[in-house]
């Protein structure tokens with residue numbers, strides 16, 4: 386073992402103790418018999434620059450970046466992937482062989498992969514898509530859906546100005562609609578996406594009436610605690626196909642693991658089970 390390089394990676398955030406990423410990456414390290422570890426990196430606001438600059442010296446191949454550091458970290462990179470630049474935030478740092486830092490954002494990749502995993506025939510241009518929420522996660526979802534060929538995305542956010550600003554920034558196919566019309570904006574959509582925090586454990590359910598939603602529309606909620614949000618339960622009860630947020634979380638981790646440890650890992654039924662158990666705990 387002594388001559389084999391020990392590779393470190395981790396997740397920087399504040400707070401970060403709730404992160405499921407160590408479970409995921411350490412499972413893969415064990416499965417592929419790699420010599421390394423993935424650790425929690427609690428980095429207080431204000432200490433991000435020191436923490437990121439220290440990665441290479443500490444023997445880290447890189448790290449994930451989560452709230453509240455995703456936007457600020459992008460400015461500390463030596464290079465940034467085009468997708469991350471478009472999203473406006475990074476979620477992964479890769480320490481390059483020359484010590485420089487490369488930032489990527491794999492949330493959009495993870496999101497699309499999760500849809501295809503659950504519904505292999507899904508395609509982005511099947512019809513209009515309604516996206517609720519205009520926060521950080523929405524940016525990744527919107528950019529990924531647009532890149533995947535979506536033709537018509539209706540963006541609705543509780544704070545209307547944020548939806549208007551984001552739609553103006555991203556341009557076609559994203560158009561903003563007022564939050565007040567959200568119940569009726571679901572008419573003739575092929576897909577509904579919740580990227581708000583409503584329905585997450587500890588938060589009230591999303592205030593949304595599904596009466597105009599076609600019964601064959603795919604309903605996607607990127608929340609994964611709980612695995613079935615009130616929105617997904619309601620959609621399932623009326624016959625809509627659904628996808629929860631766990632697949633997005635697991636799939637965004639795959640390209641990061643490959644960049645740090647050199648193996649593109651698989652999501653096996655055993656891993657999914659372990660993640661579901663951890664979410665339910």
Ligand code: NAP
Nearest residue numbers: 518519520521522523543544580581582585607630633634
């Ligand atoms: P964020 O940047 O704080 O955005 C929160 C969004 O929720 C905003 O659009 C906000 O609207 C909306 N919101 C908050 N309270 C609301 C209310 N009472 N009614 C309606 N809308 C409300 O958070 P984020 O990083 O985008 O994360 C959003 C959710 O996505 C979280 O639940 C997070 O766990 C989940 N997520 C999942 C994954 C995954 O891998 N599955 C990845 C990232 C995030 P305003 O603009 O009006 O405040």
